[in-house]
Amino acid sequence: MAYDGTDFSGWARQPERRTVQGVLEDALTKQPPGVALARSVVVAGRTDAGVHAADQVVHVDVVPLARDTATRLPVDAHGIPDLDRMRHRWNRFLPPDVRVLGARIAPDGFDARFSAIRRHYRYQVSDAPWGVDPLRRRDTLAWGRPLSVDAMNEASRALLGLHDFAAFCKQREGATTIRELQQLVWRRVGEYEVQVEVSADAFCHSMVRSLVGALLLVGDGRRGTAWPGEVLESQVRDSAVAPAHGLTLVRIDYPPDAELAARAAQTRNLRSAMSDGE
Structure with a gap:
């Protein structure tokens, strides 16, 4: 699925707040007669x-349709309705800032969160002297100073690998801040447009935006290239947090289908041992 996060209070359902999970689960409850779905969904990130x-x-547990249940939707040998038709139906009930892009029967052992091996994010910045293109204002940060991609990439190298990212995470009681940062690469993709691609096995709360905020200060010359590495070693949260609207989750990586169950079991055991949180 895809969504524009501008008008949402994040993914997770919250009382009296508009959330992505909330509108998706509401759409899933609006099924034709004979189709039942579990109310809650599990999200990758x-x-x-x-x-x-x-x-x-995301994944959602489905109660298969009984073979003898009357329905206008085509069903397979297990009584599961045609998912292309269901996708069309869900999108009719969803608001325009959320779309279901595709749906399929998950392989045995699949878990959207625990089977994942990698998450990829992109952050977009405009360093144009006049701000940001009005058509990109919802997904691109306007930065009022020229940025050096070379300086930000030099500073990023010290952050790669397995570290305790306590200095770049919003702390949650009982949650670990140890992560393996696998990619942190800045590119200039236009005269005034800069993007950073960030990948890790998982991210703790506000980690990507904290990394971006620190590196932007290096990029505009207010901090030296060694500073982010020094902040990392200090394990003291002391860096700017970039605004949310420039950040997009772009991809989730999973192992081959035959390895999904083993990956989910491995991740659950690791998270339980480390009291993990996202």
């Missing part, structure tokens, strides 16, 4: 308020 997703992944 929970996004904060204002953060977008181009290719989010």
